[in-house]
Amino acid sequence: MLWSALLLLPPPSDTAPSPIEPATLQAVAIWALQFTPRVALADDAVLMEVAGSVRLFGGRRALRDRVWGEGQELGVGQLAWAPNSLAALALARAGRENGLRGLDALLDALPMMVLSAVRPHALTLAHIGCRTLGDVRALPRGGIARRFDKTLLHALDQAYGLAPEGHTWVNLPETFEARLELVFRVDDASALLFGARRLLLQMCGWLAARHSGVTAFTLHWSHDVMRSREAGEGGQLTVGTAEPMRDVEHLCRLLAEHLAKVELAAPVGDLRLTADTVHRLTESSASLLPDNAVHQGETLHLVLERLAARLGPERVLRPVLTEDHRQEWMCRWQAAPLALPKKPVPGPELPQPTFVLPLPLRLAMRGNRPIYQGELQLLAGPQRVEGGWWDRVASSDSGEQVEETTRHVARDYWVALSALAGVLWVFQTRLDEAPAWYLHGHFA
Structure with missing residues (x-):
């Protein structure tokens, strides 16, 4: 298995850093559902199991670059990969990204505070000389179970891959609505695009997870509490597209054009984005001769039938998969008008050559x-x-x-x-x- 941990870091502050809000974690988790249906929350991070998605997104490097590039705009401050989720989370907290090789040695060298189960016992462990996870792991297992609790021992086993993990998966909501509180008050409508882009990125992730596109979305804004009575509580702007769309760059350009014509009645404090009209996208086939291709109003099947009638059925052939694992006889050529098997032929384990x-x-x-x-x-x-x-x-x-x-x-x-x-x-x-x-x- 392959796990990725997306650690959200709070903005820099002179005082003690505030914890990540649950709504922020939930927003990143919904965005992450476009990469894998197995997304879970853990403390201050979002966990993704992406073993089944690596090939779909072009390999580990391509998937890593896309997740990291878009995640930074949503507040992700650290990314890590490991064979299990708890190890990935520990590596992310320590600022280490790659945990796919030599995991035991990497975890042994990490500070013990990277595991949440260690924190309630940090003072006691420090008094007996523990500084790293390797120090805690070297303690007698019986002593750990008696002196502390089973949670610490179980967390260590899970991080090192010795015990199974259990997760509560994040469910994809049926509708999209996201809110963002701006860092500072904005009195120019065009400046709202900076915060709106973050909301659009979340919406496009939600649309990708649903294999859908949007033809209308609405940006709502709320005025500052110190506004005048005539300004009202806020305003909204609805943007429509000619066809279902989930390209964040295109939607940002459309929104920028509309915001350039808006004048704010008062400074804006927070934004809210809703997806109003959502349509399921029909994925285009990548085959050379797709069965649903249209040629002058006729489907491919009808065109082949007409060609077979004109040229003879022996001159118009189409490949048909058969239930045979031998490469030479896996595909047979048959007359094009013949009906294809209704039941799909089970595919082989490995990818087949072109x-x-x-x-x-x-x-x-x-x-x-x-x-x-x-x-x-x-x-x-x-x-x-x-x-x-x-x-x-x-x-x-x-x-x-x-x-x-x-x-x-x-x-x-x-x-x-x-x-x-x-x-x-x-x-x-x-x-x-x-x-x-x-x-x-x-x-x-």
């Missing part, structure tokens, strides 16, 4: 590693594919005697990386007397 070779290419070896434009690095696998004993085909050497052979295969597939050729789809044979490596496909 381009498959007509015949697998045997690879040279350097020691125990296959070579193709450089030594290959195995990234993911193996995915074992074995079957085909039932698939019999007729074969003849002389043309007179016909024999039946089976297309039985037994292979271990891997996703591999070549320094020059990129990401490849390779396999190793298993039933041959001398197992060999073969190249079977390329990833785009």
Whole structure:
């Protein structure tokens, strides 16, 4: 598993820092739901379990840059990654970001106060010489259980991955409404955009989590309490879009154009943003020939039927997935007007290559590693594919005697990386007397 902790830091102050307001934490948590449905709150931080979302957002680095770039505008002051949520939170409090390698050594060196369960016993632990989590961890477990409470021991086990964690997930609200108290009073309408952008960022995160867009939203503002009686309590501005939208930059530009025409009757103290009209967005297909494509008012299926009638059904073919794990026979070509299977074909464990070779290419070896434009690095696998004993085909050497052979295969597939050729789809044979490596496909 992969956890990320977003630590919210209070603004700098000459006095003791005030705790983070629950509404601020909740706002960041709702924004974080666009990255993963598993979001939880913990003290002064928002926790996200993002193991299932890394590939969707382009890898760890791309996901980290997006979360950190947008999170800073919402008040996030520290980001950390770790295999469990409590370790990620401890690293974030200590100002350490990467906890994916050597976690035990990293936690041992952290100040013991990074765990909330330590704080009630900090004075006693300090008197017996504890300064770091490693010092607390080195104490006898029986003594910790008797002298303190089970919460401390359980928290240590959870941080080091020795005990499971339980979380209460944040639920996505059905409607969006967010409020922001301005740091200083604003008497120019255009200056409201600075605070409104933060609210728009929250709204776009909420829309992304709902796979929706907004066609109308309203910015409300409240006047300062020292206003004149004629100024009223506040005002509002509704902005509409031509089509459902959740691009924060575009919405900010629209709002800026409208605010440039507004004159405030009194200084403004806080803002409130509501999403008025929300529509579910239809995600566009990324396939080369999507089934719902429209050509001059006709769907792709109708166009193919007309072409098949004009050219002959044997000349208009379409690929159809079959319930076969063997790469060569996973896809069959059939006449385009034929109906497709109604039940979806279960997908394989590993991602499948974009381009498959007509015949697998045997690879040279350097020691125990296959070579193709450089030594290959195995990234993911193996995915074992074995079957085909039932698939019999007729074969003849002389043309007179016909024999039946089976297309039985037994292979271990891997996703591999070549320094020059990129990401490849390779396999190793298993039933041959001398197992060999073969190249079977390329990833785009």
